[in-house]
Structure formats: C-alpha cells, structure tokens
Amino acid sequence: MEQPMDRSCIVVTGASRGIGAAIACALLQQGRDVIGVSRSGAVPACAGLAPELAARCTAMQADVTRPQAMTDVCRELRERGWRIQGLVNNAGMHADAASDRMPLAQWHQLMDSNARSVVSACQAVYPHLVHAGGGVIVNIGSFFDKLGVKRNLAYCASKAAVGAITRVLAVEWASQGIRVIDVAPGYIVTDLNAKALAAGAPLRAYLEQRIPGKKPGTAADVAALVAALFTPAGAFLSGETIYLDGAQGIAH
Incomplete structure (x- = not known):
C-alpha cells in the first residue's frame, strides 16, 4: 500500500463480515477512509460498493483480545502516514451456558473479547486522537446489558461493562475533544444468524x-x-448508550 500524506481514517474492528462490514461500508459511503481490522485480515464484504469507494478501505489482521494488538495497529498506521480520527469497537463474541455450570474459562473469554478488548483498543487509540485534536469512539454493546437473559451471565455482564467503560471515558476524555458512545443493538439479522x-x-x-x-x-x-x-x-452526544432494538427492551 502506498503511504498516504496525512490522510485521516476510522478504524473498525471485527470488520470482515456482519455488522462490522456494514459499518465499514457505511463509512466508506460517506467518503471516509476505513481501516478494517479482523482476525482474518479479510477485506470487509461490501457488495455493490462503487470501486472508487471500496479502494478507500484497507484491511489489517489483528486479534483484539491480545492487549498489544491494537497498539501495534495504531503505530503501524501512524508510520504509514495515517491520522486516526475515530474507532469503532465492534469485535466481540457470544456464548451461553447455564449460570450454575458455566466454566469460569468461558467467563474470562467473553470478558476478554467483549470488554477488555474495548479498554485496550481505546487506550491504544487515545494518544492518536489527542494528536489529531479529538475524535470519536463508538463501542458496540448490546441491549442485553439491561436484561436478565437466561444462560447469558457472561455475555450480559460483558456488555454492561461496555456501557460503563463508555461513560467513564466520555467524561474523562472530553477535555481532549474525544466523544465516546455506546450503540447497543437488539436482535439484528446478519450472515451468522440469518437461518x-x-x-x-x-x-x-x-x-x-x-x-x-x-x-x-x-x-x-x-x-x-x-x-x-x-x-x-x-x-454534542457523548457518554450515552443508544438502544437500537426496535423498542423490544421497553415493550410490555
């Protein structure tokens, strides 16, 4: 890849498919440059996107559950001449188990994937956003963060943590011009759950x-x-959790 001359970009994790790929495509359609990060390193699947827009997406391989991974990604982008202006923490996983028999290894796996990775990615991008004069971080949570869902102890707890992380960082980093928002979807059709x-x-x-x-x-x-x-x-929006669930979470 040719090194850009101080071009700005938005980093999207878990970008190779599903919601992450859709987010990458929507940002590309705004005319932005997108860095799509995933374990596979695959280019986000953006069917029907104009070639000149698709060309503005760069795929990078990284496992966000490794604390150093996003630090390495951000450093490499800066070395290539990119100026990071935003981050979308979309990568995550789901698993369920009866709460009385849930292996603690599963608890740690979901907390690492869904919560710790958000913290480490935010820490990694922070100095770059400060250098850019501010920016936006969007964390993808879940409306399960406010529900009691059977067999979802670790998942619900990890997504509740995303909301708390968002609130704290929004308050703490506002003086640096950084906004942090939690988008919490409900049931969303993707290629992974279409059936x-x-x-x-x-x-x-x-x-x-x-x-x-x-x-x-x-x-x-x-x-x-x-x-x-x-x-x-x-x-003027920061620190909030926006529930995108078709009002399911408040319906009685």
Whole structure:
C-alpha cells in the first residue's frame, strides 16, 4: 500500500463480515477512509460498493483480545502516514451456558473479547486522537446489558461493562475533544444468524411477538446509526448508550 500524506481514517474492528462490514461500508459511503481490522485480515464484504469507494478501505489482521494488538495497529498506521480520527469497537463474541455450570474459562473469554478488548483498543487509540485534536469512539454493546437473559451471565455482564467503560471515558476524555458512545443493538439479522432469524423459524416467531414492529433489525440499520455519529449531527452526544432494538427492551 502506498503511504498516504496525512490522510485521516476510522478504524473498525471485527470488520470482515456482519455488522462490522456494514459499518465499514457505511463509512466508506460517506467518503471516509476505513481501516478494517479482523482476525482474518479479510477485506470487509461490501457488495455493490462503487470501486472508487471500496479502494478507500484497507484491511489489517489483528486479534483484539491480545492487549498489544491494537497498539501495534495504531503505530503501524501512524508510520504509514495515517491520522486516526475515530474507532469503532465492534469485535466481540457470544456464548451461553447455564449460570450454575458455566466454566469460569468461558467467563474470562467473553470478558476478554467483549470488554477488555474495548479498554485496550481505546487506550491504544487515545494518544492518536489527542494528536489529531479529538475524535470519536463508538463501542458496540448490546441491549442485553439491561436484561436478565437466561444462560447469558457472561455475555450480559460483558456488555454492561461496555456501557460503563463508555461513560467513564466520555467524561474523562472530553477535555481532549474525544466523544465516546455506546450503540447497543437488539436482535439484528446478519450472515451468522440469518437461518435462526428467517421467516418461520422459532426465534423469528418469538421476536414477532416481542418486537413492536414485528421484525428484527438489519446490519445496515446499525451501520447507518454508527456512521451518523461521525457527522456534525452527533457533535454534542457523548457518554450515552443508544438502544437500537426496535423498542423490544421497553415493550410490555
């Protein structure tokens, strides 16, 4: 890759597929340069994106559960001449188990993947955002952070931690011009769960009863909101958790 001359970029983790790829595509459609980070190092799947926009996406390989990984990514980007102006912490995982029998190894795995990785990525990007004069960090949480979901002790706790991390950093780093927001989706159709959420599937039938609008969201719904947070429309928004769940979490 040719070294850019002080071009700004937004780093998106977990960007190779699903919600992360959709976020990368939405940012590219805004005309931004995107660094898509994933374990595979694959270019985000952005079907139908104009070639000149797709060319503005650079894929990098990194395992965000390794604390040093994002520090290395940020250092390499700076060496290449990139100026980081934002970060989307999308990488994460889900697993379930009965709470009385959940292996503690699973607890640590989810906390490392969903919470510790957010902290280490934010720490890694912080000096770069300060150097840039400020920026935006969007953490992808979950509406499970406020629910009591059977067999999801570790997942719910890790996503609740994302909200707390967001609030603290938003307050602490505001003086540096850095905004931090938590986007907490509900049930979202992606390539990973499309079968389970297909029409006629038991989970889809359940959600049609629980979501007031009768259907789950899409990766594009999440991506559109995240991209909007990087525009002037979100200039005074920081520290909040935005629930994107079709009102499922408040429906009675």
